[in-house]
């Protein structure tokens with residue numbers, strides 16, 4: 001060990017003069033700050049979990065430190081400088097009472113749902129066109145309403161519940177800008193977990209304990225965390241995702257790693273199989 | 277645990293709040309086991325007389341205001357990080373901060389916060405949920421200042437996402453194989469690649485993931501409790517920190533790659549070239565044993581984002597996983613995410629038969 005150290009130091013001493021000269025050059029190159037150039041461009045917005053759910057706009061929180069870094073390939077959020085950007089307190093959630101006040105925050109979903117403010121007034125103001133309370137189809141089959149289907153295309157082929165649930169099992173009958181719980185009381189769109197847990201109790205329990213779904217921020221069990229709510233990751237109208245039958249939608253992957261030197265493509269082993 | 281304040285960029289001269297009192301496994305804290313004659317004293321006594329030394333000193337004196345040269349000079353005299361006193365760590369920290377700040381044109385902080393009492397870090401990954409999107413891979417690169425050039429050896433990633441084929445067993449192959457006719461010894465379905473990883477299968481690049489015929493298994497450093505990489509390091513520059521992660525003092529790494537051969541999980545990478553790290557992309561919040569910029573010829577690997585986790589923050593890869601497959605926490609806290617996973621889920625360690633005792637667990641629902 002000592003020997004190696006001595007050699008290293010001896011080399012370094014000889015090179016000292018050279019080092020100093022090089023260092024001078026490289027120090028002078030530094031001047032141009034690269035972030036200034038970036039600012040001139042349009043604001044960069046990247047999606048967080050899946051496309052169509054929560055998004056975040058890139059800005060600088062400190063000189064040289066952005067709040068988020070976005071993937072140039074897919075547009076996904078790849079790195080969080082500020083995990084609590086744009087969040088609000090989660091609100092009451094049974095089972096999380098132990099958490100210190102303000103340590104559970106969420107990104108409000110309602111801001112992202114563009115037609116939500118209309119839902120409560122324009123068409124569904126709680127007063128049916130011909131009857132009050134509104135007349136609902138007896139067979140509880142979703143009725144094709146062209147306006148709805150053009151606003152929310154996923155409704156044409158509802159991929160949730162395999163025909164055993166319909167709109168008003170989740171949406172409030174008269175307050176259409178709200179979801180509904182087992183007692184018929186409204187639930188905010190920012191707290192979908194209270195709705196989804198009605199059926200998916202095991203998932204709700206795992207989510208509450210932090211082992212289903214995702215949290216960012218401080219890892220300590222009582223730390224401040226931003227909780228991702230159900231609908232930030234799952235599209236409730238399309239959870240079966242067609243034939244694939246998985247809860248999470250398909251995404252474009254980030255680019256693959258560098259191939260080993262000399263290998264032309266990733267199928268090398270398949271094209272040149274190992275002999276038995 | 278109460279997380280310490282994250283290091284602020286402009287407080288380069290203030291000392292992080294909890295750099296002392298690490299857990300017991302850290303020999304750096306054993307004041308009496310440092311050798312009596314330090315490398316520095318030895319060199320002062322003998323080396324100063326040599327001609328080369330005079331040349332070097334001359335160079336240093338003429339350009340003493342140059343951060344880079346001064347830092348290089350100081351770095352050659354510093355001890356193995358584990359053997360440094362608190363004061364020496366602070367000196368090394370300040371030296372690096374000056375050099376990196378000049379080099380990358382922005383204030384760079386180098387943290388030296390030690391292991392926090394009562395914390396043993398652990399990691400769990402839900403292998404059923406992973407969709408193979410590789411966001412974790414790229415988050416790690418954005419956080420940890422890896423080389424990101426395009427020429428051979430210049431692109432370094434610490435996480436590898438392995439693609440496992442689901443494979444299909446076929447009735448037609450049942451009565452075939454070899455030797456045929458004499459009682460088959462190798463069945464016809466033998467080469468069905470179910471769940472098998474072939475070389476090159478982490479280079480997959482389809483339009484969309486997850487693919488119907490594949491599952492994915494990300495691997496990185498497992499932070500073994502009995503790390504073979506530590507056992508083989510001839511200069512003992514890689515070691516296990518008191519709170520769990522296995523780290524590297526890059527300054528003492530001689531690039532012999534013994535650890536790369538010893539690691540059963542392909543976790544370690546070497547900088548064969550001078551790392552390519554554009555100034556704009558450089559993450560200025562660094563830790564001495566973590567993501568500070570590396571030099572050519574040293575080995576690096578995942579260190580569970582020490583610069584974040586020592587201050588209570590989740591690792592970068594945990595925060596970007598779109599399906600929430602990655603869980604990180606304190607194994608000593610029964611309420612932490614990892615403890616809950618160990619308590620409730622079906623869990624396994626990769627290559628458990630090797631007795632490396634990873635603190636990285638795979639689980640499934």
Ligand code: SF4
Pocket residue numbers: 496497498499500503504505506522538539540541542543544577632
């Ligand atoms: S996974 Fe490899 S590099 Fe990491 S601690 Fe274990 S042996 Fe060492």
Ligand code: SF4
Pocket residue numbers: 415416417419420434435496577578579580581591592593594
């Ligand atoms: S914990 Fe940090 S260093 Fe390790 S793989 Fe994840 S991002 Fe990279």
Ligand code: SF4
Pocket residue numbers: 405406407408409410411412413437492494596597598599600601602
């Ligand atoms: S980010 Fe998550 S889902 Fe994507 S490859 Fe990594 S572990 Fe798998």
